[in-house]
Amino acid sequence: MNIAIILAAGSGARFKSEIPKQFIEIGNKRIIDYSIDAFKESKLIDKIIIVVSKQFINEVSKKYPNDIVVEGGASRTESSYNGLLSCPEGSQKILIHDAARPFVSQRIILSCIDALDVYKAVVTSISVTDTIIKVSDDYVLEVQDRDKLFLNQTPQGFEYNTIMKAHENSMEKATDDISLLKLNEIKCKIVKGSPKNIKITNSTDIHTAKSILNL
Numbered sequence: 214m215n216i217a218i219i220l221a222a223g224s225g226a227r228f229k230s231e232i233p234k235q236f237i238e239i240g241n242k243r244i245i246d247y248s249i250d251a252f253k254e255s256k257l258i259d260k261i262i263i264v265v266s267k268q269f270i271n272e273v274s275k276k277y278p279n280d281i282v283v284e285g286g287a288s289r290t291e292s293s294y295n296g297l298l299s300c301p302e303g304s305q306k307i308l309i310h311d312a313a314r315p316f317v318s319q320r321i322i323l324s325c326i327d328a329l330d331v332y333k334a335v336v337t338s339i340s341v342t343d344t345i346i347k348v349s350d351d352y353v354l355e356v357q358d359r360d361k362l363f364l365n366q367t368p369q370g371f372e373y374n375t376i377m378k379a380h381e382n383s384m385e386k387a388t389d390d391i392s393l394l395k396l397n398e399i400k401c402k403i404v405k406g407s408p409k410n411i412k413i414t415n416s417t418d419i420h421t422a423k424s425i426l427n428l
Contacts, residue, residue: 214303215326217252217368218262218296221245221269221312222285234413235312236269240426244413247315249277255319257326258308264296290387294380300373307376308368309390313413316425317368324404325370332402335370336391338363339406365389366406375399
């Protein structure tokens with residue numbers, strides 16, 4: 214069974230909005246709805262789990278009665294774990310996606326699911342185009358080799374037992390689920406992402422999202 218966990222419990226503090234960014238409307242549709250609809254469109258996903266803050270549980274449950282809606286935690290890691298705990302028996306391939314990335318494509322979803330036939334973990338990424346420098350106290354310490362640097366996106370995919378054990382064995386708060394893995398023990402395959410698969414973090418990203426919709 215293939216499961217999509219959509220994380221939408223964040224408060225969006227950096228966005229400086231009265232409501233979390235994932236519930237802001239663009240193009241006559243809320244940001245969260247684009248993500249949910251993308252996974253509903255995929256014939257490869259058997260069940261969708263939506264993780265939201267307590268105040269949105271009733272609202273989201275009414276709109277998506279066929280999906281599993283659960284309460285998020287105090288951090289992204291806790292929210293992800295709550296989603297994993299809600300997976301039905303027989304769950305095998307798990308895709309974890311940020312609701313604030315509304316433009317995930319069917320090609321990316323397919324690539325993640327296919328890669329999990331071979332690997333226990335996959336991450337959607339795109340290569341960097343700018344030179345990256347490491348800095349301390351406004352001084353350049355090192356110029357990084359950009360050929361070896363990638364920007365992480367979501368979804369990130371896992372074999373169910375692999376990601377459950379990673380959460381249960383780690384007490385860390387991580388910015389994504391890949392960070393919980395022991396990468397020296399588990400090979401994580403990169404799946405090609407997309408420049409359109411942006412994460413909406415601030416008001417400028419809203420303008421970018423509207424431009425993508427217009428295209």
